[in-house]
Amino acid sequence: MPAPQDQANSGPVADAMYFLGRFLRNPRRDVRDAAAFVAARGLPPVRIVLSGLPLLWMPDEQVESIFAGLRVFMHKDGVFRTFSYVHNYPTPGAIKLRARLYQAFGSYDLSRPVLRNVPPAFVLSCTTPASLDEN
Numbered sequence: 001m002p003a004p005q006d007q008a009n010s011g012p013v014a015d016a017m018y019f020l021g022r023f024l025r026n027p028r029r030d031v032r033d034a035a036a037f038v039a040a041r042g043l044p045p046v047r048i049v050l051s052g053l054p055l056l057w058m059p060d061e062q063v064e065s066i067f068a069g070l071r072v073f074m075h076k077d078g079v080f081r082t083f084s085y086v087h088n089y090p091t092p093g094a095i096k097l098r099a100r101l102y103q104a105f106g107s108y109d110l111s112r113p114v115l116r117n118v119p120p121a122f123v124l125s126c127t128t129p130a131s132l133d134e135n
Helices: 012-023 031-040 060-073 092-105
Strands: 046-050 074-085 121-127
Touching: 031 060, 060 074, 060 092, 074 092, 092 121
Parallel strands: 046 074
Antiparallel strands: 074 121
């Protein structure tokens, strides 16, 4: 996939699509490789990460590794967004995930339930990882 060249195909959306096209070309790529991918290509720090990963069900070490990787390649004003289904909200796994988000980012915002989603879900938005160095 060629990099965006002209004005109509430039900007944050085109940049994101280019990045995703390059990164996802290998479907077995591990999200923990994203920091190395960004660094190897001299890309600027990432401003937004949208995650649909099943963080509730992943081993602690894997989630911690993902959050540590985010701190490497996210912009100092970056946003990390993930979701949690409403029916999972009171479960121990969801409570633990929110604690991890708080620990990794210092805070998070919880949306109202998105009822048009099936099943309904909350969106959790986090900004500026707590231990993020200046980018």
